[in-house]
Amino acid sequence: MTDHxxxxxxxxAIGQHLARLLLDEGQSVTITVSAEHRVPALRNTLGLSQEQDDRLRILPLTLENQASVENGLMRIMEGGTPTRVADCMHPHLxxxxxxxxxxxxAAYFAAAxxxxxxxxxxxxRAMLAARPALRGQPGRHAHHPEKHTSANGGSKPAVAGRLVYLSSTAAGMPNAGQGFYAAAKSAAEALYRSIGVELAPRGITTAMLRAGYVDAGRGAQYLAAHPEALHNIPLRRALTAQEVAATLHWLLxxxxxxxNATTITxxxxxxxxx
Ligand SMILES: NC(=O)c1ccc[n+]([C@@H]2O[C@H](COP(=O)([O-])OP(=O)(O)OC[C@H]3O[C@@H](n4cnc5c(N)ncnc54)[C@H](OP(=O)(O)O)[C@@H]3O)[C@@H](O)[C@H]2O)c1
Structure with missing residues (x-):
């Protein structure tokens, strides 16, 4: 597997911490941001060493704009087909x-x-197409997954791709005003679940992580206005962006x-x- x-x-914030973890282990990383002006700002915020900065690409991909989505996809592939994908993207409504x-x-659902x-x-499709080349083998049949021998002598299907989706507890338990967010999160979970069902025999698996309140982004804004929400959490605190990123990192x-094809809370x- 390539390390892209x-x-x-x-x-x-969660994506930034995840990027650092992946770069620290030597991977090449492509990050998408919602707009062109975010590119230099993010590179500046990350403040990486020259060596890590050279392995990082940041490119715009705006969900509402089809040309931007297509251009973003083309540029992602220019770095090689990614074998690990974490999806933290979410438009706001x-x-x-x-x-x-x-x-x-309708516009929100079209984007999200x-x-x-x-x-x-x-x-x-790119992961499937890249797999024979990576393995130096012809294409395979879904019911006869390619296997390789693991360290303990057992065999397991080769990994062609791993996709992890960052969902939210709001998918199942929305506050008032979060109905569209909940619907979009639930629909995205369903897409990822089906990919895991349909493509696991060909080495592509998925997992969805439902995070509760996170002390970052919109969660931090909400908690600043509603600190009493923390009393509903047995842990009595919000999650940190670092611990969510560490979990995504492991899930990848x-x-x-x-x-595979399941949701973890x-x-x-x-x-x-x-
Ligand atoms: N914060 C929480 O409490 C919490 C809880 C559960 C799950 N989550 C999930 O964690 C993720 C990050 O959320 P956050 O609250 O930490 O921060 P956020 O600022 O809301 O993050 C949203 C992410 O989606 C991207 N994005 C937004 N609109 C987009 C668009 N139209 N096209 C393309 N990309 C777009 C943003 O890119 P830019 O930064 O480049 O604009 C950003 O990376 C989201 O998926 C959210 O649902 C958050």
Missing amino acids: ACILGGGC EGLIAATEPDEA ISARNHILHSLT SDAATGI MDGGLTACK
């Missing part, structure tokens, strides 16, 4: 279902769901491949409570 990882929406114009919701599907279609690893116990 891609973090979609890697400009958020908050509003009550009964109070939000359906056209606004249809554009994501476009990206997943391209990435998984070969060791986590058995966690990391919320300090929030959704275990009545």
Whole structure:
């Protein structure tokens, strides 16, 4: 497997920590950001050593803009087909279902769901196409997965691609105003779940991580306005961006491949409570 990882929406705090972890282990990393002006700003914020900076590409990919999605995909592939993909991207729409114009919701779903599907279609097809070349073998049949021998003598399917989606507990337990966010998160989870079902026999697996309150991004803004929300969490604190990134990092690893087509919750116990 080549060591090219891609973090979609890697400009958020969680994505930045994940990028550092991947760069620290020697991978080449491509990060997408929501707009061109975010590119130099993010490179500046990351402040990497020259050696790590040389292994990092940052490029714009705006979900609402089809040309930007296609251009972003083309540029991702210029760095080689990524075999590890973490998806932290999420456009913003908050509003009550009964109070939000359906056209606004339709545009949001086009970005959050249809554009994501476009990206997943391209990435998984590229992973499938790259696999024979990587292995020096002809294409394979879905019901006869290629295997390799592991250190303990057992055999397991070779990894052609690993995709991890950063979801939210809001998918199953939205606050008022988060209905569109919950719908988009649930739909994205379903896409990733199906990829894991359909392509695991060919070496492409998926996992979805439902994070609870995170002390970063929109979560930090919400908690600043609603600190009482922490009392509903048995852990009595928000997650940090670092610990969510560390979990995504592990979920991307070969060791986590058995966690496929399923959702894991990391919320300090929030959704275990009545
Ligand atoms: N914060 C929390 O409490 C929490 C809890 C559970 C799950 N999450 C998930 O964690 C991820 C990061 O969220 P956050 O709250 O930490 O920060 P955020 O600033 O809301 O992060 C959103 C991410 O999506 C990208 N993005 C936004 N609109 C986009 C668009 N139209 N096209 C392409 N990319 C777009 C952003 O890119 P730029 O930075 O380049 O603009 C950023 O990387 C999201 O997927 C969110 O759902 C967060």
